[in-house]
Structure formats: C-alpha cells, structure tokens
Amino acid sequence: MKRWQVFDKENIADIKLAVFGRTKKELLQNLIQAFTETVSAIKKVNKKEVIKDLKVKGENFPEVVFNFIEKLIFLKDAKFFLAKDGIFKFKNSELTFSLLGQTITKDLPIKTDIKALAKHKFQVKKEKNYYKVSLVFDI
Amino acid sequence: MKINNFELEKKEAAQWLLKNDYSGEKIYIFALENLLQQMEEEVFIQARNVALLPGLAGPVYLMPDAHSGYGAPIGTVFAMKEKEGYIAPGAVGYDINCGMRLILTHLTFAEVSPFLEKLVNLLFEYIPAGLGRRGFLKINKNELKKIAEEGVNYLIKEKGIGWEEDIEKIEEKGKILGADFSCVSCEAIERGISQLATLGSGNHYLEVQKVEKIFDEKWAKKLGIFANQITIMIHCGSRGFGHQICSDYLRIFEKHLDDYKVKINDRQLACLPIDSTYGQNYLKAMACAANFAFVNREAITYQIRKVFEKIFTKNISTLGLNLVYDVAHNIAKKEVYKGKKVLIHRKGATRSYPDQPVIIGGSMETGSYLLLGTKEALEKSYGSTAHGSGRTMSRAKAKRMIQGQKLWQKMKKEGIYVKSASFSGLAEEAGFAYKNISDVVKSINQAGLSKPIAYFKPIGNIKG
Numbered sequence: 001m002k003r004w005q006v007f008d009k010e011n012i013a014d015i016k017l018a019v020f021g022r023t024k025k026e027l028l029q030n031l032i033q034a035f036t037e038t039v040s041a042i043k044k045v046n047k048k049e050v051i052k053d054l055k056v057k058g059e060n061f062p063e064v065v066f067n068f069i070e071k072l073i074f075l076k077d078a079k080f081f082l083a084k085d086g087i088f089k090f091k092n093s094e095l096t097f098s099l100l101g102q103t104i105t106k107d108l109p110i111k112t113d114i115k116a117l118a119k120h121k122f123q124v125k126k127e128k129n130y131y132k133v134s135l136v137f138d139i
Numbered sequence: 140m141k142i143n144n145f146e147l148e149k150k151e152a153a154q155w156l157l158k159n160d161y162s163g164e165k166i167y168i169f170a171l172e173n174l175l176q177q178m179e180e181e182v183f184i185q186a187r188n189v190a191l192l193p194g195l196a197g198p199v200y201l202m203p204d205a206h207s208g209y210g211a212p213i214g215t216v217f218a219m220k221e222k223e224g225y226i227a228p229g230a231v232g233y234d235i236n237c238g239m240r241l242i243l244t245h246l247t248f249a250e251v252s253p254f255l256e257k258l259v260n261l262l263f264e265y266i267p268a269g270l271g272r273r274g275f276l277k278i279n280k281n282e283l284k285k286i287a288e289e290g291v292n293y294l295i296k297e298k299g300i301g302w303e304e305d306i307e308k309i310e311e312k313g314k315i316l317g318a319d320f321s322c323v324s325c326e327a328i329e330r331g332i333s334q335l336a337t338l339g340s341g342n343h344y345l346e347v348q349k350v351e352k353i354f355d356e357k358w359a360k361k362l363g364i365f366a367n368q369i370t371i372m373i374h375c376g377s378r379g380f381g382h383q384i385c386s387d388y389l390r391i392f393e394k395h396l397d398d399y400k401v402k403i404n405d406r407q408l409a410c411l412p413i414d415s416t417y418g419q420n421y422l423k424a425m426a427c428a429a430n431f432a433f434v435n436r437e438a439i440t441y442q443i444r445k446v447f448e449k450i451f452t453k454n455i456s457t458l459g460l461n462l463v464y465d466v467a468h469n470i471a472k473k474e475v476y477k478g479k480k481v482l483i484h485r486k487g488a489t490r491s492y493p494d495q496p497v498i499i500g501g502s503m504e505t506g507s508y509l510l511l512g513t514k515e516a517l518e519k520s521y522g523s524t525a526h527g528s529g530r531t532m533s534r535a536k537a538k539r540m541i542q543g544q545k546l547w548q549k550m551k552k553e554g555i556y557v558k559s560a561s562f563s564g565l566a567e568e569a570g571f572a573y574k575n576i577s578d579v580v581k582s583i584n585q586a587g588l589s590k591p592i593a594y595f596k597p598i599g600n601i602k603g
Contacts, residue, residue: 011207013207074383076270078326078330103271110269112341113270115341118407119409
C-alpha cells in the first residue's frame with residue numbers, strides 16, 4: 001500500500017498530497033513521514049530527541065488529524081523540530097502523542113518549508129480497509 | 140471567448156467579464172488574452188466562490204497574474220460593505236502582509252559587479268533564509284507585542300533599527316491601526332519570536348538588481364532611479380506569525396459559520412460579519428501580523444545596509460540604500476471608494492493609488508518592475524493592481540524539468556549569482572514556472588491600473 005502520493009497538477013503554487021494508512025495510527029505515522037519528506041529527507045532525520053506528552057483535540061477524527069498536522073508545523077517553526085516517528089494514544093476525541101526526531105541542523109537537507117495546512121480540499125475518508133487524508137500544504 | 144468551460148466577454152483593453160451563470164457579484168479579469176489562456180479552471184471556480192460571498196460591496200476583480208490558491212485565487216481583489224460586510228481570513232491569505240520593498244543604492248553595475256559574489260554571500264549570512272535559522276533580532280514576548288501593535292515606528296525609535304525617513308515610504312507608514320496583541324495566540328507568538336528578521340522560503344527572496352530599462356524618465360528621476368543603478372528588492376511577509384494567526388482564525392470562523400447562517404462553497408473562505416466579535420478580533424490580530432511584516436522588512440533592510448557598508452567600506456550616505464517604497468500584497472484594509480467606506484481584501488494584489496510606487500516582483504530569472512499607481516485604478520479595481528508573475532507550473536513539475544544545481548549554473552552563466560538554502564527550492568522557482576512578467580505589466584498598463592517606470596534585471600539573489 002502506498003504511504004502517500006503527490007498531485008502536481010493541482011494547487012501549483014503549493015503541494016497537494018494524499019496520505020494513506022490501514023489504521024488511524026498508521027495514518028498519523030505516514031503523515032509524519034510525508035511531512036518530513038516534503039521538508040527534508042526522512043532517511044537523514046535521526047530519532048535522537050523526543051518530545052513527550054503532546055496533545056491535540058478535535059470534535060471528530062478529521063479535526064484531530066488537522067490539528068495534529070498543525071502541531072507538526074508549529075514544532076518545526078517554534079522549536080526547529082522535525083519528527084521521524086510517533087507514539088500515539090487515542091482517548092475519545094483526544095490524541096496524546098510523543099514525537100521522535102531531531103532539531104533542524106545545517107547538515108540536514110532542506111527541500112522546502114511547509115508554512116500552513118489549508119482547509120481547502122482537506123478531507124479525511126475511511127475507505128473499506130484504509131484511511132485516506134487529502135491535503136494541501138501552503139509552501 | 141470560452142476558456143476552461145467559462146464564457147468571457149471582452150469589455151475594454153485587457154479587461155474581461157466572466158459571464159454570469161450564478162447569482163453572485165460580477166467578476167472582472169484584467170489580462171491580455173494570452174495570460175487569460177494560461178489561467179487554470181480552478182481560478183475561475185475559486186473566483187466564482189468569492190463572488191458568492193455574503194456582504195460584497197461590488198464586483199470581484201482578478202489580476203493578470205491570477206492563479207489558483209485556496210478559497211480565493213492569488214490575484215483577487217474585492218470589497219465588503221462596511222456595516223453588513225464580512226471578513227474572510229482565507230481571502231487575505233496565510234502570509235498576512237506578504238509584500239515588496241525596493242531599495243536604491245547610489246552604486247552602478249560596474250562598481251558592484253566585481254564584488255557581487257562576496258556581496259550575495261554576506262547578505263545570505265546576515266539575512267537568514269530557509270528553515271532552521273534565527274534572525275539577528277532577539278526579542279521577548281513584550282517586545283513582540285510592541286512590534287505587533289506599534290509597527291516600524293517602535294523598531295526605529297525604540298530599538299534604533301532602521302531609518303526614520305523610511306517610515307514615510309511604507310504603506311500606512313508601517314503601522315496598520317487597530318492592532319491588539321491580546322487577540323494573538325501563544326502559538327503565533329512563539330513562531331513570531333523565532334522568525335523575526337528572516338526571509339523565509341518558497342517564492343520569497345532578496346534580490347540584487349540592475350536598472351535595465353527606464354520607461355518614465357520624469358518619475359524615475361523624481362524617485363532617484365538611473366540606468367545601470369544597483370537596486371535591492373525584498374519579497375517576504377509575516378512568516379509563521381501571520382500563518383499561525385490565519386490558521387487560528389480560520390478554525391474559529393469555521394466553527395461559528397452556522398451561528399451567523401453563513402453558507403460557503405470552500406472552507407477556506409470561512410467568513411463572519413465584520414462587526415462580530417470574531418471578525419473584529421481577526422482584524423486586530425491581522426493588523427498585528429501586518430505590522431510584524433513591515434518590521435520584518437525594515438529589519439532585513441537594516442542588515443542589508445550593514446552588509447553594503449562592510450563590502451564597499453564607504454559611508455552609508457555615499458552608498459545610498461534609500462527606500463523607494465514598501466507595499467503589501469496580502470491584506471484587508473478599510474478604504475473609501477466613491478464616497479463609501481469598504482473593507483478591501485487584497486490577496487496577491489497590490490494597492491495602486493495615484494502617484495504611489497507599485498512593485499511587481501518577477502521570477503528570479505526574469506526581473507521585476509516598478510510602476511506607478513493611477514487614478515483609473517481607483518475607479519476600476521478598488522485602487523489595486525497585480526503583484527507578481529503568477530505560477531503556471533507546479534513545483535514538482537519544475538523540479539522534474541531542471542535540477543537545482545543545473546539551474547544555479549545556468550543562472551550564473553547568465554550573470555545571476557544565487558545563494559540558496561536549498562537547491563530543490565531553487566528548482567521550484569525556475570523562471571519557466573512563471574508567467575511572463577512583461578505580459579503582466581502590459582496587461583495592467585493597458586487596463587490603466589498602473590504605469591511602468593522602470594524594469595530591473597536580477598544579478599544576485601538569496602533564497603530560502
């Protein structure tokens with residue numbers, strides 16, 4: 001199963017992606033990978049730092065996913081942190097998680113910056129045996 | 140004429156009316172036919188969604204550099220009624236007060252050329268671009284509050300960074316009124332503190348340019364522009380501070396759409412009444428971000444002046460580095476048209492008031508223009524004009540067409556020395572990924588929205 005896919009004929013000034021996962025946790029894991037691969041190179045990012053006890057809430061799962069991605073953007077900008085992996089725990093509509101990754105350093109290749117997650121075209125769908133998130137990153 | 144299943148009727152030179160197949164306001168597009176042909180279907184769909192917003196005071200205008208964005212296309216202008224109107228954060232854009240600044244030196248191309256690489260390298264060192272680099276200005280939350288509420292005035296008068304004479308040459312004198320820091324989230328504050336005095340990435344840049352062509356001698360002379368002169372252009376905005384404010388209020392607005400019975404076709408166009416608490420709070424926070432962006436560009440200018448002094452070992456008064464103008468192209472502002480106060484939304488569009496300098500930034504390979512605002516723009520487009528070239532190609536496709544390193548070498552051969560934080564980011568911004576800037580300028584000139592003064596050719600560029 002594909003972990004994510006880039007669509008380059010739409011939202012030409014930015015980046016449109018579809019991210020997949022067989023479970024909610026796998027979906028979040030793949031979102032981390034797609035995010036970090038867009039910004040840098042996931043293979044080069046080390047799991048040498050951990051940020052624990054992060055929380056996002058939402059009225060439903062799509063909102064939790066949206067807020068989760070916004071948290072990744074916030075941590076990149078405010079803490080200069082890029083994640084490679086995550087440990088997730090769902091409780092009702094609250095997601096508690098830890099992120100493993102590293103502070104952005106000069107030796108980490110930078111491809112582009114993700115500045116925001118657009119509401120435009122954002123969608124979380126539950127298919128028969130997998131989840132799919134469609135999203136556009138503001139670059 | 141039919142483009143992308145949309146019927147267009149030619150009204151005047153470089154002005155088209157999108158035929159109305161819906162119940163919203165009229166949509167006018169200012170563009171030469173070849174630029175119109177390059178607009179994606181999504182541009183027309185998004186424009187139609189904007190034209191259906193509640194509270195509009197008149198038509199929706201699209202500029203020749205329009206391309207699809209989220210909610211509203213980049214290159215959109217519209218006005219909301221002062222009392223019954225709505226405010227749409229997504230139609231201002233994430234990068235609140237993303238804008239352009241033009242600085243003139245007293246130096247000629249012949250004087251700068253031998254030092255170009257050294258100059259660009261030092262600019263790259265002094266002005267962080269790209270990810271993970273902090274700016275020279277270390278500030279705390281209280282200082283950020285002052286920057287956000289008082290704008291450039293605070294930076295210059297309290298921090299001693301920048302020149303007092305710059306203030307008069309910044310849109311709204313570098314301070315949008317009504318800013319209230321209490322309407323800004325903790326997340327935005329953290330992102331703002333870490334990113335002040337940085338250039339950013341994407342299509343943001345700092346460019347060393349040469350005056351290549353003068354179209355209006357009288358105005359060029361009046362502004363201090365001469366042939367072969369070296370100029371500096373800055374394109375950047377409110378960084379993560381503005382992005383976070385936009386994201387925060389989009390979330391809040393979306394949750395309250397039902398309270399105000401607002402129906403929209405795109406979540407990115409979530410809007411609420413201007414006089415609602417949420418609407419007012421957004422405007423107060425947006426003003427904070429706009430002021431942050433003015434300060435960001437002033438702080439970058441401070442660094443540029445230091446670099447020039449260091450490289451050319453001359454007194455700053457000999458080197459010049461005076462500001463021509465600083466103008467926003469992502470903003471909402473209260474303005475008066477035909478005697479009526481309205482809330483103008485400009486997303487990827489520049490204010491174009493009579494005798495006001497208008498800066499249109501092109502791609503890093505093709506050059507940029509300085510123009511002059513017109514009276515006609517006040518009547519035709521809520522005093523607005525284009526803002527840049529506008530993309531025609533996706534970032535991924537541009538990267539498939541050229542490798543960053545090859546582009547860097549090609550540009551060097553063409554006399555443009557680039558220092559970039561990312562070769563991948565450089566390839567995304569290749570000149571062929573953008574519309575022809577000269578066609579954009581011809582369009583707004585023919586439409587009467589602004590008149591060209593000078594054309595600048597890039598010789599050095601720093602990018603994120």
